[in-house]
Amino acid sequence: MTLLTPGWELTVGLEVHCELQTETKLFCSCANAFGEEPNTNVCPVCLGLPGSLPVLNRLAVEYAMRIGIALNCRVEPSIFHRKNYFYPDMPKDYQVSQYDSPINVDGFIELPAGTRVGIERAHLEEDTGKTSHMGGGGRIHDADYSLVDYNRAGVPLVEIVSRPDISSPDDARAYVSELRSILVASGASDGRMEEGSLRVDANVSVRRSGMVELGTRCEVKNMNSLRSLGRAIEYEALRQIGLLESGGRVVQETRHWNENEGRTSSLRSKEEAYDYRYFPEPDLVALSPESEWIDAVRDALPPMPNARRATLGALVLSSDPGLDEHALRDQIATVVDLGLDQLVSEAIGEGADGRLALARCANEAATRPDAARALDPRAFGVLIGLEAGGKISATQSKTVLLEMLDGSGEPLEIVKRLGFEGVDKIHLGAIIDQIIAANPAEWQRFVEGDEKVAQFLFGQVMRETKGNANGKLVAEAFHARKSG
């Protein structure tokens, strides 16, 4: 357990709503599209017109199963319920969702750091429309009136409910980050938090260390980035601890994260009881995917991030058994997260140095992931070979890689064009001899074992070569002359 404030423990459970990237909505054939003219992707079904009836989208079910399987859930027979409450963004004034028999139950996510977070359920439901608040600065409470667009109404969602296994803001971020990678890898979602295709609500509670019973929780909404998720949880935990330490009491409620103010605030504008009156949706029939269907979905799933991390780690290690895998963990996680593991693996397959390929991908290529995914692994392998063989320096290698990401050509061409070819072993020998001759006193001290002066001589070479010398070769050359 992470201790946020000494003597206190934090417990977080997350509810993530994920929009599925189907062509059509969950229960009708309107386009599932983002950013179109208001109320253009609507039909009798998703507008809730009298007499209309829902028909379930097969691909949405399949995507839900992909997500469930990727989250190590059991795929179970399920039914839909109606969740009844009035809200103008909901055309039928009930949401069709899954209640006590959801499609996926009882899974888990293994975070890169090794923590396991339980998944209670991952169920299918329909999205609501979008409301814009007019006047009063666009805030709901001060608005003069509101406008509703139903293009999003009926878009398929999978809601993923974690168990309260998260005990720090960092773990919460790591969980969502890993979940997002899984969703994207499964092909079910684009995972874009900023566009709202991934929406995270956090159930936050605190308790004194050692207490068995969980504290009263608050549900925090409206975090639209990983960063704000971490900030909101931290703020809310400290707020609750402050309340309890000053003798107050936490009230179970929904709270709104305000990104600009950096605080959460209560959503209740008046006492309104919600009693959702769930009951089985009579317009739909039960969902009971045959085992053949489930197996086919499982077999077609690409490897998930944790498996890919393991594969990549093993591959890098096999290229240099002396490496410390633990030290490479962050780089491996980044590369897999950005979908660059294929690039690294193939470059290693071409004979490239594993550690260097990984480092260049996790650092330089990671700044341009889209371009990096389009890189030719063979060309990338050639670049790593040039750097590993001492043909170019680390600095030069980074420059060349960025040029390659710009689409400026093959590594050898770029090296030639930038004049990086000059400082090979022969030229380097001449430069080093020149430096020794110009600094006899310093050279003498180096020969006698003064390590500080080694830095000076090294620096002189780098200045002379404008940083283009390969550091490893420079060191080798000095030592060869010292012992020779």
Place this chain on the structure above:
Amino acid sequence: MSSTAMPDAMNAFEIAHAVRTGAVLARTVVMDALERIANQEQDLHCFNVVTEDVALAAADAVDATVARGEDPGPLAGVPVALKDNLCTRGIATTCSSKILEGWIPPYDATVVDRLRRAGAIVVGKTNLDEFAMGSSTENSAFGPSRNPWDHSRVPGGSSGGSAAAVAAGYVPLSLGSDTGGSIRQPASFCGVVGVKPTYGLVSRYGLIAFASSLDQIGPFATTVADAALLLESIGGHDSRDSTSLDGESVAVVDALELGVVGLRVGIIRDFLVDADDSVVSAVNAAAAALAVVGATVDEVAIPELMNGLAAYYLIAPAEASSNLSRYDGVRYGLRVDGPDVAAMNARTRAEGFGAEVKRRIMLGTYVLSAGYYDAYYAQAQRVRTLVAGAFNRAYERFDVLIGPTTPSVAFALGQKTEDPLAMYLSDLFTIPSNLAGHPAMSVPFALGEHGLPIGVQVFAPALKESVMFRVAHAIEAAQQTGCRAPVGLSRSTRS
């Protein structure tokens, strides 16, 4: 027979035949129906709207098809009235509620689509109890319809307008919807044939929901054969309704002539206890008539069916409370403004819904609310299982069951409006079929008190409409003279 004069007393079969062979123009048939409607409608109020222009244009299209030598379909030129809870593209659809006044659907119900393809001509939308909640058509926001047999009496409900439109001879066919008896009960009160098909046989797409798991669209006609013809045209799988059963429509027309020799008929004894004497006599006489033509008849006790009413008045309001939430003043229909959206919703619904609809919404909201779900709703769903099981056990011994449709003949306007429970009890014998999802139909058989018609109800297992229609056909053959509304389009009117 000339092609411009309209002959008397033609049923749907005869009209379709005459129009398809060019013996009579569809336009003539429709003009004639419109004239009859114009003559009596002030007294009866069967319709919320008569779609004269649309009907004549459709009739001309049928006539043009015939002129081209093409087939205009099995219902060519037959005027049909639609209950005003069936969506019609471009034609106002109100459910007889103020809350939908002025709403024009942008789409057609599947059954409307199928009727048009079959060549039928929609002449108007008929009055109903608001959102189909009622048994007398008195819960209409636009005033009650009247029974063509006696204008001081109700036509039954909720499909009272559709039943009366056929009974009055306006049209040979109409469509209603039956959630707890809303086709069969008014059919019995009006002396016409009314059919509730197997749940899932007829698509509900475009039927404005009352209680989704119970609602089913079905035909009214003056004869069993006409009802069979209409059912064949509207039934069969529809991919827009997830609860629609697979396969084609049932074949009922050709089954009619098979007779009932060897069929085992059970009289539901439990239903005779609470029915008027004249009704009980009618059922027994119908059974005797079936025995005469070769069926074997016996009584059967199915006491579980008597629990149906209570289950129905929990399940139907529960589903209705949810189905009717969408009438919130945001997207269509009535809006009564308010300072905030919740107030606007509440005022709109207070103004737009009538008392019976509000009662059922509140009852349904109550039984679904936290703390009551298990005691009421879940228990009612168990009774549904119980009722279906009891029917199925009876069907191990019998091919069909018969009983009364209603406990009495048509009651007087205003007689039960102040006592919801008394009104609910008139559905006692019709509700169990909706809970089980089984087909049932009412056939006019005798005349009872005040010379009013009495219907006999025929029940059959799921998708056994063909057997049900054979028995209904045999009952019809033995019916008392004058117990049914005038056959088809006759210029002579009753009342």
Place this chain on the structure above:
Amino acid sequence: MAVEFTPEEVTYVAALARLELTEAEVEHYARQLSAVLGHVDAIRALDLTGVEPSSHSFDLVNVLREDVVAPSLDRDEVLRAAPLVESGRFRVPPILGEAP
């Protein structure tokens, strides 16, 4: 049967169902609904242990549709039905609380 639908319960369900009622209506509906509830209440006394609840009369499963786009409605037709519109959207009075 002594089952009561109290005026408080009428007020509670009317709020849930968004129905504005006068005080007189609350009293009136409480009486009528008590009568109805009294009748249906007998159902609670039935011993139905071992009987599964059914929400449909049949066992259809997996009714699914392919993920293929079909044309949506014409926006003008959609908005024409609405009581109040602005900028292609449905206009409503201020919303007092966020969605639950």
